[in-house]
Amino acid sequence: MSTQALKILVIGPSWVGDMVMAQTLFMVLAKQHPGCAIDVLAPAWSRPLLERMPEVRRAIDMPLGHGSLQLGVRRQLGISLRSEAYDWAITLPNSLKSALVAAWAKIPRRTGWRGEMRYGLLNDLRVLDKARYPLMIERFIALGLDSDKPLPAPLPSPGLEIDPEQRQQALQALGLQTTRPILVLCPGAEFGEAKRWPEQAYAEVARKKLSEGWQVWILGSAKDTEGAERIRQMLPAELQLYCENLAGKTVLAQAVDLMSLASAVVSNDSGLMHIAAALHRPLVVVYGSTSPGFTPPLNANHEVVSLDLDCSPCFKRECPLGHSNCLKQLPPSLVLQALERLPIDVSVEAGS
Template sequence: MSMGKKILIIGPSWVGDMVMAQSLFILLKQQDPDNQIDVLAPAWSRPLLARMPQVRQAVDMPVGHGSLMWSARRQIGRALKAEGYDQAILLPNSFKSALIPLFAGIPVRTGWKGEFRYGLVNDIRLLDEARYPLMVQRFDALAYPAGAPLPEKLPVPDLHAEAARVPQLRAQFGLDGTQKILALCPGAEFGPAKRWPERHYAAVAAHKLAQGWQVWLLGSEKDRAVAENIIAALPQAQRQRCHNLAGVTKLEDAIDLLSVCDAVVSNDSGLMHISAALNRPLVVVYGSTSPGFTPPLNEQVAILSIPVDCGPCFQRECPLGHMKCLNDLLPEQVISALEKLVPGHEQAVL
């Protein structure tokens, strides 16, 4: 009888990447339900990991992903040694991410070659980018022996929201419980070259508000001004049904609120991946990046982009200054995609 393995995952540092990592956690549990999965990751990810039932516990990583801090990593590793992990799976490809599993004395340390990791990673893999074009495939391949084929259909992330919290959150933020909800996620931590113009978001919001919907704008404190500009671009009569929640909700609040939204429009961002993992009808607008590497893993999704000679450039800011890839992606295209995902027309609100 299998007792399962005790596995420490060295998690990624971005929201979207952590969501996609749930596919790996699901695979490990499918291989053996007795596998115990702990995830070493930044403290901000705790609410996200708490909504992944495959994860036994989150272990806070107090060292920033850009810092070496050798002694701190050694101290963390020594503290983890008592857990007796059988295997570590390293999702980042950095030298630094391989130190703690070594210091923890974990016998099998699995990861891609990365930077200067020979010896640190003793189950080392050489990445064939053509074979694994998607990030989720690269994560999931680490659940198998080197060279083993992946399943034809990989598990998709599946966050379990806490529905019981939603009434309290509605009351806390003054949100209506009767109208359909369009969530807008207009921010992108990566940079402005991933952000669809505010005027385009406002046009989509105005269309759904005219159909009797309400609009929730979600994001971090950095996105609050962007959300305010979207609301300010609306007719005065519509603004009371448009709620700026950017910067006032915690990550766990955003997850639980998104779980009850009827549709989501988002840039390529962490909240986009969360919405996909909650299986919300989702329209994603792509600018400087491409869905060819980190697409939303959800069947109820419309991915919109327009071909431009200069893209995808994968730059944080438009090198040419015209943002053609986003400016020319019109609100009518997003509205049309929304209507196909969530059919039906409500009575207009005058």
């Protein structure tokens, strides 16, 4: 089998942050197998991310939602992919259903962690040693290497590529200006409330930077719209003029392109945090119920802020003790101090 002609299908993850981190696998595959074709089967929402990863040849939309089985649809999709004659399939999720398409596509080599009883579906079955691979990106990258091969050192970091013309279109569509330094706030977290720093704390950070002549863009999904507006409304009226609530107003492609212009980003541990890191933006991340020991921001210019309470990280969606002190007791001053320590270029369009 010719390395140059190697065709690889990656069954991608179903979360924004995980998809960003999966780029590290694509980077390793491209380096290990020059000229290989990497296609990624993933939810349709992930296409804007995959299109900004130069290692990926093609994004293939998974027609099913997260958690949906629908064996008939998966079987038909697998059969439709047989004509691609893939040499290798790498399945990143650990679920049984995620391994079905590659098996029905009759891809000769099918790699993945043991997960949910996937014997037979995967024929290059790996047993995960969590102590050996504590980071999620290590677990992704290891699947792209022979089981006895060490991970590359240093580990690669994601790097999304931006089209300046598309970015300009996003600015025009939303009526945004870049005449002031831009602080992007990402106060949402799809995982649950236990990842969300209080809105009042975000508002205090926004107030401080706005008073220094910055502008603030609040990014998030439609679910974050009301919370983002509460943050904006907590600001003095004269500062609200320079704070844009963009939550729910952007598609993912626009959010990525706009975030590339940020002079700095403050975020919870979320998918948008990983996008900011992959865009190499100066970044402060607030951790509460989760840990940077598993899914840290993967850029050099970042600061992690955490109280490191005895009860955290608990990795729960809701605080099991009912108080969320790991976040509620974390003062805005710690985040503002972290921002001051970061090297930040406040020139117009610093992210360009």
